[in-house]
Amino acid sequence: MQYQPKNFPVLKNDNLLRAARGDKVDRVPVWVMRQAGRYLPEFREVRAESDFFKVCRTPELAVEVTMQPIRRFDLDASIIFSDILVIPQALGMEVEMRPGHGPVFPEPLQDIKDVSRLNADGAIDRLKYVGDAITLMRHTLEGKVPLFGFTGAPWTLMGYMIEGGGSKTMSKARSWLKDHSEESRNLLSLLTDVIVDYLVMQVKAGAQILQVFESSAEYISKEEFIEFALPYLKEIRIKTQEKLNKQDIELVPMVVFAKGAMHSLAEMSDLGYDVIGLDWTVDPEEARKIVGPNVTLQGNLNPQDLYKSQEEIRELTRTMVRKFGKDRYIANLGHGITPQTPIESMTTFVDTVHSAFDD
Numbered sequence: 001m002q003y004q005p006k007n008f009p010v011l012k013n014d015n016l017l018r019a020a021r022g023d024k025v026d027r028v029p030v031w032v033m034r035q036a037g038r039y040l041p042e043f044r045e046v047r048a049e050s051d052f053f054k055v056c057r058t059p060e061l062a063v064e065v066t067m068q069p070i071r072r073f074d075l076d077a078s079i080i081f082s083d084i085l086v087i088p089q090a091l092g093m094e095v096e097m098r099p100g101h102g103p104v105f106p107e108p109l110q111d112i113k114d115v116s117r118l119n120a121d122g123a124i125d126r127l128k129y130v131g132d133a134i135t136l137m138r139h140t141l142e143g144k145v146p147l148f149g150f151t152g153a154p155w156t157l158m159g160y161m162i163e164g165g166g167s168k169t170m171s172k173a174r175s176w177l178k179d180h181s182e183e184s185r186n187l188l189s190l191l192t193d194v195i196v197d198y199l200v201m202q203v204k205a206g207a208q209i210l211q212v213f214e215s216s217a218e219y220i221s222k223e224e225f226i227e228f229a230l231p232y233l234k235e236i237r238i239k240t241q242e243k244l245n246k247q248d249i250e251l252v253p254m255v256v257f258a259k260g261a262m263h264s265l266a267e268m269s270d271l272g273y274d275v276i277g278l279d280w281t282v283d284p285e286e287a288r289k290i291v292g293p294n295v296t297l298q299g300n301l302n303p304q305d306l307y308k309s310q311e312e313i314r315e316l317t318r319t320m321v322r323k324f325g326k327d328r329y330i331a332n333l334g335h336g337i338t339p340q341t342p343i344e345s346m347t348t349f350v351d352t353v354h355s356a357f358d359d
C-alpha cells in the first residue's frame with residue numbers, strides 16, 4: 001500500500017502547537033509520554049499477538065496503538081508509536097524487546113573498533129516504515145490533534161548501543177567518554193547526522209512537532225552533559241531546521257527532553273528549541289525563572305503520583321498547572337507513564353489539566 005503525505009485533514013485542535021510557539025491557547029494542552037502503552041488493555045491485546053518491533057514496522061498496527069489513547073482520553077496530541085532504538089537497528093545492530101526485561105542488543109559495541117560495523121548508508125531508507133506510519137496516522141487522525149515525531153538523542157542511543165540494553169549506571173558507555181573521547185565524539189557525530197535526516201524524513205511524512213529524547217542524561221555529570229550531549233542537541237536543532245529550509249518545508253516546533261539534566265536548564269534554553277521538557281525533580285516556578293519567558297515548558301508530574309488517590313492526583317495536577325501558568329506551557333508527566341497505572345488516574349490527570357483555570 002502507498003501512503004501519500006499530502007492532502008492531510010485540516011487540524012482542528014492546534015492548542016499544543018500554539019503553546020509550543022508561544023501563542024495564546026484556549027486551554028492548556030496535555031499529552032503523556034508513553035501514552036500508548038501497557039497500562040491500556042487494548043495495547044496489551046495487540047502486543048499479545050505481535051512482537052514489539054513488528055508493531056513498529058507495520059503501519060496499520062503502529063497506527064492502531066497510536067490511536068488507542070486518543071480514543072480514550074481528551075488529549076491534545078498524539079505521538080507516533082515507535083522506539084528510539086529503531087536507529088541502532090537501521091545502522092545494522094540487532095535489537096530485541098524481551099518481555100519483562102526491555103531492550104537487548106545481542107551484539108553491543110564492545111570495542112571502539114566495533115563502530116566500523118555501523119552502516120549509515122541507506123539508514124533512512126530502512127526507516128521508511130516510520131514515515132509510512134506517520135503518513136497513515138495523519139490521515140487516520142482526521143485533524144483531531146497534532147502528531148509528534150521523535151528520536152533518541154546521540155548520547156542516549158550510544159549508551160544503549162554500548163551497554164547492550166538498559167543499565168543502572170551506563171558505566172561502560174561512560175568509560176568510553178573518558179577513555180576514548182575522540183572515538184566517542186565520532187560516534188556521537190555519526191548518530192547526529194542520521195538523527196537529523198531521520199527527523200527531516202518524519203516531517204516530510206507528516207510529523208507536526210518533534211521531540212528529542214535524551215533520557216540517559218541522568219547518568220552523566222553536568223560537565224559530561226555539557227561536553228557530550230549539549231553540542232549534539234544543538235547541532236540537531238540547527239541542521240534539522242537548515243535542511244527543512246533548504247527543501248522549502250515549513251519548520252515544525254522542536255522539543256528537547258533531557259531527563260536528569262535539570263542542572264543545565266539555562267544552557268538548554270540557549271539551544272534554540274521551542275520547548276524544554278522537564279522531569280519531575282524541578283519546581284515549575286524555579287524552572288521558569290531559569291529559562292526566562294521565551295521558551296515553552298513541558299511537564300512534569302511524577303508518574304508515580306498517578307498511583308495516589310484521585311483526589312490527590314487532582315490536587316497535585318491543579319497545583320502544578322497553576323504554577324506553570326496558562327501561557328507557554330504543555331502539561332505532561334515528568335517521564336513515561338508506567339504499566340500498572342490505573343486508567344482512571346490518566347483520565348483524572350488529563351481532565352484536571354483542562355479545568356485548572358476554570359475558576
Ligand SMILES: Cc1c2[nH]c(c1CCC(=O)O)Cc1[nH]c(c(CCC(=O)O)c1C)Cc1[nH]c(c(CCC(=O)O)c1C)Cc1[nH]c(c(C)c1CCC(=O)O)C2
Nearest residue numbers: 033034035036037079080081082083084102103213215336
Ligand atoms: C529510553 C527509551 C526507549 N524508548 C523510548 C525512550 C525514551 C523515553 C524514555 O525515557 O522513556 C521512547 C519511546 N518508546 C515508546 C514510545 C512511543 C510513543 C509514546 O506513546 O510515548 C516512545 C516515545 C514505546 C515503547 N517502548 C517500549 C514500550 C514497552 C514495551 C512493550 O510494549 O513490550 C513502549 C510502549 C520498550 C522500551 N523501549 C526502551 C526501553 C528502555 C524500553 C523498556 C522499558 C519498558 O518496558 O517500559 C527504549
